[in-house]
Amino acid sequence: MALDYRKCVEEMVMTPVILCSAGKVGQPVLGKVIPYTEIGDPVFAAGTLGQGVGIEPEDNVIYAPFDGEVSFVADSRHAIGIAGPGGMDLLIHVGMDTVAMKGDGFEPLVREGDRVKMGQKIMTFDRGKIKAAGHPETVAVLLTNSGDYDGVKFGEGIL
Amino acid sequence: MKEFTYTITDPLGLHARPAGLLGREAKKFSSTTTFIRDGRSARVGALMKLMGMGIKQGDTVTVQVEGDDEEACASAVEKFLKENL
Numbered sequence: 001m002a003l004d005y006r007k008c009v010e011e012m013v014m015t016p017v018i019l020c021s022a023g024k025v026g027q028p029v030l031g032k033v034i035p036y037t038e039i040g041d042p043v044f045a046a047g048t049l050g051q052g053v054g055i056e057p058e059d060n061v062i063y064a065p066f067d068g069e070v071s072f073v074a075d076s077r078h079a080i081g082i083a084g085p086g087g088m089d090l091l092i093h094v095g096m097d098t099v100a101m102k103g104d105g106f107e108p109l110v111r112e113g114d115r116v117k118m119g120q121k122i123m124t125f126d127r128g129k130i131k132a133a134g135h136p137e138t139v140a141v142l143l144t145n146s147g148d149y150d151g152v153k154f155g156e157g158i159l
Numbered sequence: 160m161k162e163f164t165y166t167i168t169d170p171l172g173l174h175a176r177p178a179g180l181l182g183r184e185a186k187k188f189s190s191t192t193t194f195i196r197d198g199r200s201a202r203v204g205a206l207m208k209l210m211g212m213g214i215k216q217g218d219t220v221t222v223q224v225e226g227d228d229e230e231a232c233a234s235a236v237e238k239f240l241k242e243n244l
């Protein structure tokens with residue numbers, strides 16, 4: 001069972017959910033992938049924070065979706081930024097409106113400036129606490145500077 | 160260049176949603192808007208850098224706007240801050 005999980009995770013992070021001229025972003029958490037336009041929050045769905053995907057999580061661990069450097073960890077612990085290949089600025093934002101939980105239920109495992117490897121655990125979160133607080137669990141994975149690149153593709157099965 | 164200061168009143172600080180909306184507002188203008196606090200600065204459009212400044216309720220930021228439409232841009236940004244942050 002444990003081996004099966006590890007294998008699933010390895011395959012998952014190798015499967016791109018965002019592709020652009022600078023490179024690719026793997027899937028950082030197990031779950032159902034939807035385009036950002038279907039995220040149930042109008043600000044995210046409008047692309048205000050960049051193009052990318054939402055993931056309805058079926059696990060509570062976030063993995064680094066490429067090799068990069070942690071550029072940002074929210075004080076409220078629910079969001080992590082990673083600078084990746086070709087200047088890609090990625091935001092991984094766990095749950096909607098979860099800033100209001102003030103860090104309770106989120107355990108980032110990295111700090112600003114840390115180098116991360118694709119597939120490395122970077123955060124765990126408590127799905128029960130997010131549900132109890134009444135927030136959607138959707139994990140937003142957004143290329144915040146998607147406007148800098150041509151031909152940005154996102155979603156499931158883009159390879 | 161136009162410059163003003165603003166003190167954040169939102170109890171949650173400058174988090175992802177308002178940061179994104181602010182970036183979108185500033186993009187309507189050709190001028191560059193920069194936030195400065197405690198020796199750190201970020202362009203308003205550079206979301207990760209801006210959020211990385213960790214701006215919280217009660218923090219005072221210096222806002223610099225520079226460009227052809229700086230007058231209009233500065234008032235739009237100031238209005239946005241007052242209404243949202």
